[in-house]
Amino acid sequence: DVKVTQSSRYLVKRTGEKVFLECVQDMDHENMFWYRQDPGLGLRLIYFSYDVKMKEKGDIPEGYSVSREKKERFSLILESASTNQTSMYLCASSSGSLGNQPQHFGDGTRLSIL
């Protein structure tokens, strides 16, 4: 079974802090994704990566950056956290060509910015 592990289930940070969310997958998947999930808005893609050191912006990249130095690890960085970044963050991975392979999700990090 594919396992996608997010480093924290709950995280509380302060406005202006630099925040790191970590995600690790154990199935040697090429593709990794970061989404945020808000009530009434569903899942929105922040960034994704299709290879080590490669990244591509999703629908809402503003205020975020990502890092993929190793194939199994994909980090989401909030450069200067703001209250409107309080949300549930979900990481996912998939193999092969984007779109025609299922994504495997972690259980999310609920981030609160005070």
Next chain:
Amino acid sequence: LAKTTQPISMDSYEGQEVNITCSHNNIATNDYITWYQQFPSQGPRFIIQGYKTKVTNEVASLFIPADRKSSTLSLPRVSLSDTAVYYCLVAGPNQAGTALIFGKGTTLSVSS
């Protein structure tokens, strides 16, 4: 980009068949349609995927008409444990990069 539209919520009773439709008028030739299920405090979980016509697995069926502008997830004989949010995803490569667009989800409530 293929925008998707789903009903916000649906109600059903145990033992009934439930059909959830997703509209995606601008689906691209290479896009696939994938459905996910999400329970509270968990990440979404893959249910079924298709490109055209009908796909069936042990938990659901997916119906896609010839024009591919919509798709219907069919859950046979639902139980209380099928209460969840269901997401439709239309995804695939496009000329400008790659589009990964989830619908806003349909909350299915199953009662006894």
